[in-house]
Amino acid sequence: MRESSSLGPMTTLKTERLNLRSFRKDDVDRMAQLFANSDFMRFSLGVFTQRKQTVAFIEKVMGWDRAGIPSQFAVVLRGEEAVIGYCGFFYHPEHAIEDIEIGYRLNPDYWNRGLITEAARAVRDHGFRDWKLSRVISLIHPENIPSRRVAEKNGMRIEKEITFRGFPTLVFAMTREEWLAQGDAG
Numbered sequence: 657m658r659e660s661s662s663l664g665p666m667t668t669l670k671t672e673r674l675n676l677r678s679f680r681k682d683d684v685d686r687m688a689q690l691f692a693n694s695d696f697m698r699f700s701l702g703v704f705t706q707r708k709q710t711v712a713f714i715e716k717v718m719g720w721d722r723a724g725i726p727s728q729f730a731v732v733l734r735g736e737e738a739v740i741g742y743c744g745f746f747y748h749p750e751h752a753i754e755d756i757e758i759g760y761r762l763n764p765d766y767w768n769r770g771l772i773t774e775a776a777r778a779v780r781d782h783g784f785r786d787w788k789l790s791r792v793i794s795l796i797h798p799e800n801i802p803s804r805r806v807a808e809k810n811g812m813r814i815e816k817e818i819t820f821r822g823f824p825t826l827v828f829a830m831t832r833e834e835w836l837a838q839g840d841a842g
Contacts, residue, residue: 673733726756745792759794790831813823
């Protein structure tokens with residue numbers, strides 16, 4: 657489901673248990689707590705130790721929203737207000753990666769419930785259905801077994817291993833044609 661706002665190309669995706677909505681400035685405090693959590697930031701470049709890092713992240717994705725390009729979503733349980741993570745699209749042209757990545761992180765208190773898989777599927781479907789993307793990828797550290805499982809449940813397969821930001825990284829990929837063939841388009 658896609659809802660637009662008069663404020664710009666903001667989108668809300670709804671799943672059985674989640675609302676995936678655009679980030680807002682008032683999400684900074686909650687996201688700063690999450691970005692400071694070492695489990696939340698495992699397999700990344702490290703925890704955010706300064707509030708300005710969280711502000712920069714939120715301003716970046718809000719800028720993508722304003723520009724009308726695929727962006728990140730704040731993940732919120734239906735019927736609640738607190739952000740428990742993020743899931744959406746990332747761009748990495750500075751690393752010579754042309755594909756759009758589906759990236760995600762979830763508050764560890766909510767792990768092992770299938771929530772981020774549910775979010776990633778909604779984002780994947782949104783990318784193929786609404787944005788007409790031809791292909792999506794997920795960049796995952798080989799030892800990050802939970803994220804690998806999410807990508808696999810999202811219909812992606814390992815395509816290759818690369819070095820990304822100095823770390824070994826598996827590129828999981830799915831094309832629009834594969835998505836259509838799996839019958840996930842409905």
